[in-house]
Amino acid sequence: MPAYEILDDRFSAMVLPNAPIELLGENFRWLEGPVWFGDHDMLLFSDLPNNRVMRWSESGIAIHRAPADFPNGHARDRQGRLIECSHAARCLRRIECDGRITILADRFEGKRLNSPNDVVVKSDNSIWFSDPPYGINTDYEGGKGMSELQANLYRLDKNGTLDIAAADFEGPNGLCFSPDEKRLYVVESGVQFAAAANRSIRVFDIAPDGKTLAVGRTFHTIEPGMADGIRADEAGNIWSSAADGVHCIDPSGHLLGKILVPTTVANIAFGGRDLSRLFICAGQKLYAIYTNVRGARLL
Numbered sequence: 001m002p003a004y005e006i007l008d009d010r011f012s013a014m015v016l017p018n019a020p021i022e023l024l025g026e027n028f029r030w031l032e033g034p035v036w037f038g039d040h041d042m043l044l045f046s047d048l049p050n051n052r053v054m055r056w057s058e059s060g061i062a063i064h065r066a067p068a069d070f071p072n073g074h075a076r077d078r079q080g081r082l083i084e085c086s087h088a089a090r091c092l093r094r095i096e097c098d099g100r101i102t103i104l105a106d107r108f109e110g111k112r113l114n115s116p117n118d119v120v121v122k123s124d125n126s127i128w129f130s131d132p133p134y135g136i137n138t139d140y141e142g143g144k145g146m147s148e149l150q151a152n153l154y155r156l157d158k159n160g161t162l163d164i165a166a167a168d169f170e171g172p173n174g175l176c177f178s179p180d181e182k183r184l185y186v187v188e189s190g191v192q193f194a195a196a197a198n199r200s201i202r203v204f205d206i207a208p209d210g211k212t213l214a215v216g217r218t219f220h221t222i223e224p225g226m227a228d229g230i231r232a233d234e235a236g237n238i239w240s241s242a243a244d245g246v247h248c249i250d251p252s253g254h255l256l257g258k259i260l261v262p263t264t265v266a267n268i269a270f271g272g273r274d275l276s277r278l279f280i281c282a283g284q285k286l287y288a289i290y291t292n293v294r295g296a297r298l299l
């Protein structure tokens with residue numbers, strides 16, 4: 001089976017015809033939350049229903065932290081600390097350099113968050129995250145619980161103030177900024193994950209104040225399956241998880257091509273020395289493939 005599906009000539013220059021999909025690990029339960037640590041040459045990722053954070057490096061795979069309160073999305077902040085979405089703890093939290101855990105947000109206006117799903121850090125130290133109820137719908141993904149808040153997109157200011165960035169979602173999910181941070185892309189995956197009627201990637205222009213979003217519009221709709229985790233490359237193309245692999249979409253919303261993966265993809269992260277290696281969380285397996293693009297870096 002070819003590793004690529006090229007739908008636009010531009011995609012030919014973005015992939016490497018001699019670079020295979022590599023299987024880095026398997027026999028997990030369901031992978032999510034990949035985040036690259038260049039200073040440690042390692043990838044951390046969530047084995048969500050197994051309630052643990054895993055660590056990959058060229059020397060192998062190990063359990064990084066367990067139990068881990070059913071972790072989902074991850075990011076690093078400007079100081080290099082791990083920012084984590086926790087389903088079971090229903091919070092956004094930070095793992096300090098000494099291993100202590102600091103809750104960054106677990107309530108909005110006195111009501112408990114649902115189950116933070118995915119997170120991204122902006123160059124002004126604000127942290128943006130989605131809060132759909134997927135982690136409290138089942139025990140499998142964290143633990144059944146009552147939803148107290150609608151599924152919002154939040155912005156946590158560097159001073160700790162939590163605000164709703166956008167409230168018109170049924171189920172906000174993966175998110176990423178454009179490389180210039182003038183746009184925010186957010187996946188809408190619907191009320192009931194995997195059975196979503198509404199499953200587009202939306203794009204929001206960010207006002208000059210760096211925090212106010214304009215009304216969102218549909219950027220692209222993934223077929224087959226749906227988008228979950230998304231990442232930008234340094235040219236501003238958006239790479240999205242999909243049922244048949246990873247799709248690459250240009251900034252105007254045009255699908256350029258696909259990296260074909262045998263298992264449904266949930267989330268991805270650019271890593272490696274030049275951020276040109278794409279790590280792919282696909283169900284029970286972790287894959288990677290070298291590309292001819294580089295992931296967007298923090299400004």
Ligand code: MG
Pocket residue numbers: 073117118173174228229
């Ligand atoms: Mg997600």
